[in-house]
Amino acid sequence: MPRYDFAGRVSVVTGGASGIGAAIAERLRADGATVVVWDLPQAVRDLPPALACAVDVTDRASLAAATQATLARHGRMDHLVHSAGYAGPTVPLDDYDPAEWQRIVDVNLVGSFNVCRAVVPAMRRADAGRIVAIASLAGKEGTPNATAYSAAKAGVIALVKALGKELAATGVRVNAIAPAAVRTALLAQMAPAHVQTMVDKSPMGRLGEPQEVAELAAWLCSDACSFSTGAVFDLSGGRATY
Template sequence: MSENYGRASYDFANAVAVVTGGASGIGAEVVAHLRRCGARVAVWDMAALADDDAWKVDVTDLDSVERAAQEVVKRFGRIDFAVNSAGFAGPTMPLDAYDPLMWRRIVDVNLVGTFNVCRAVVPHLRAAGAGRIVNIASLAGKEGTPNASAYSAAKAGVLALTKSLGKELATTGILVNAIAPAAVHTPILAQMSPAHVQTMIDKSPMQRLGESIEVAEMVAWLCSGSCTFNTASVFDLSGGRATY
């Protein structure tokens, strides 16, 4: 990334954010970036973390999510931002070869999990009369990735949920937006063959993968006071790969 133009800076002092999937990958970078900007960040993840502000949360378990939301409000007094970054890609294979239980698990984590978190935090945001929700979707939800029917369908659902909820809350002071990244350089790529990773790079007009910090920078803008007239929107982060 070029540093020639300078980077935006944000003052999130006194703001409280919840970031799901915050233990690794994009979520961890979002946590770090929001903290650098002064926010207090509650990390929700299935992994156990040596972090005083981490909660072990299964986003597919509504009771777990609602308990964590109440505990965050009890500790910090409020929730201002919710970033839904928890995700699960699952295996890649033809639709008719998928184990139905695995297919459903992928949809549960990516789509139902996003619903559960939104359902738990929206009452707190509505009571405050302000807030930001940012859903990390995927270009797969717009274009459909072959041999990833569950992940593509779930992320398409996240995009539609974002548009629906954003319109529901448009007059409340709560803005709801989604980011649709193409392939991002995260540890999960180590699970893929070098040839598969190279194929993803070759599809990018910029001829590279995205970086987690680039996602985090967009999350910060969407949470900031500079974003005021964007809601129910999808922001591509694809190096030019997105076609609509």
């Protein structure tokens, strides 16, 4: 596997206590980064206080406090990998509880705006940084019985494209990863038949692994990623068609 020199770099990973976020945090640490996990209070309670902040991505005040604390402790934020998300139930659109629909959009789409809004000013001042958002192939294709999640992740993709253009003349690069189904606890929120349908659509006939997402995220955080911004990188085992 390739290795990058992240010594002296500070990486913020939202949702970094579990799943894809934890795999990305581990990968960045392996290359020397100081990783600060931003996650829900119960998820970070056993982590060192200097390397974790309790946040709810739907709560802008908690994100502002986490940004301030991270900068006060470490002096910089070089990478933001936004992995926090919520899939919600898999049901037909007309069976959705409107409150649940709103929660899915708030966590995935509005949360992405909130996190970027908190972090981008520090990266602008430094004229350097990497933002990597974990989107989803659902946001490109639309997944039946996951309309809220599909719509929210489509919004994340559009947000990344727009923000990448906004910051293109700076040293900040903004990109997204659009995985197909990845083997994490998030799949437990979905009906088994729904998960099997996603596997069946894969030309490779399998789920992705969190470490495979982490490898792509590491490159997107590196200085080697210099001419890609506002881009969406598929990670789908051959399933993506555009």
